Amino acid sequence: GDSVTQMEGPVTLSEEAFLTINCTYTATGYPSLFWYVQYPGEGLQLLLKATKADDKGSNKGFEATYRKETTSFHLEKGSVQVSDSAVYFCALRAQAGTALIFGKGTTLSVSS
Amino acid sequence: DAGVIQSPRHEVTEMGQEVTLRCKPISGHNSLFWYRQTMMRGLELLIYFNNNVPIDDSGMPEDRFSAKMPNASFSTLKIQPSEPRDSAVYFCASSLAGTTNTGELFFGEGSRLTVL
Numbered sequence: 089g090d091s092v093t094q095m096e097g098p099v100t101l102s103e104e105a106f107l108t109i110n111c112t113y114t115a116t117g118y119p120s121l122f123w124y125v126q127y128p129g130e131g132l133q134l135l136l137k138a139t140k141a142d143d144k145g146s147n148k149g150f151e152a153t154y155r156k157e158t159t160s161f162h163l164e165k166g167s168v169q170v171s172d173s174a175v176y177f178c179a180l181r182a183q184a185g186t187a188l189i190f191g192k193g194t195t196l197s198v199s200s
Numbered sequence: 201d202a203g204v205i206q207s208p209r210h211e212v213t214e215m216g217q218e219v220t221l222r223c224k225p226i227s228g229h230n231s232l233f234w235y236r237q238t239m240m241r242g243l244e245l246l247i248y249f250n251n252n253v254p255i256d257d258s259g260m261p262e263d264r265f266s267a268k269m270p271n272a273s274f275s276t277l278k279i280q281p282s283e284p285r286d287s288a289v290y291f292c293a294s295s296l297a298g299t300t301n302t303g304e305l306f307f308g309e310g311s312r313l314t315v316l
Contacts, residue, residue: 122304131204131291131307132243177243185250185297187233188305192242 090115094178094191101168101198109163109194111152111178119180121145121154121161122188126175135163135176168198202226204308206292212314218280221311224273225294233293233305234267234277243291249275250297261286282315289313 095110113119120139124132136145141156150165161178178191205224213219225232233248247257249269257267264283269275279286289312293305 124305129309131309132293132305133307134304137304185231185255187245187248187256189245190235190243 090119090180090182090189092178092180092189092191094176094194096192097175097195099194099196101196103170103198103200104167105198107163107165107168107172107196109176109178109196111161111163111191113159113161113178113180115159115180115182117182118156119182121152122179122181123150123152123161123163124177124179124190126177126193128174132177168196170198170200172196173198204292204294204306206290206308206311208311209309210312210314212316213282214316215283216281217315218278219282219286219313219315221277221290221292221313223275223277223292223308225275225292226306227273229294229296229306230272231295231297232269232275233295234275235291235293237289237291237310238287246277246290279313282313284315287314 091114093112122137123135125135126132136147138145138154144153152161152163175193175195177193179188207222231250234246236244245259247267252269267277289310291310293307295305
């Protein structure tokens, strides 16, 4: 079945460091791909998305490129801030009208 | 605009008691999802509805769990009887389903359930 695998955390970085969180997926067809972020005590919020191969999603300095050849959607940010500390979830949607399938989440902790 | 509204935010109950979690989706959304989040298993889809009709309930753990969506603006997730292993954060999410959009999910703030 469809699945998402993301790197296990926690990821601990200093402010202004470069961030990469790896995400790979298994799916038939052409899924849409998402990154969601969860701040402490809150629900998940959409961070960025990409709907077809080679699309790049970007938001708040984060970006991820939909790579069909490597079935990957790695999240990157050039310079993290303390306020980026949160749990990040990679997800896919196999087709319209179906549910999102989430990875297990990666906790990011940024210190000043 | 109001987002997805869940209640209660926190629930502490004793094993064997009935628990009912409630969700009001965003007005106009026609898909509703219930997820469960635990440290061990991450985010698991329990069930989802399209136009108030259950589409996939394969994630519902067992017969103790049931979910209903009597109308477009309300859904419940019921656990009867509850067990300590049901302790988790339960999230409701809604989206506008359609072939012309990617169906971003909007999540509520979750209901944290503790079963003693």
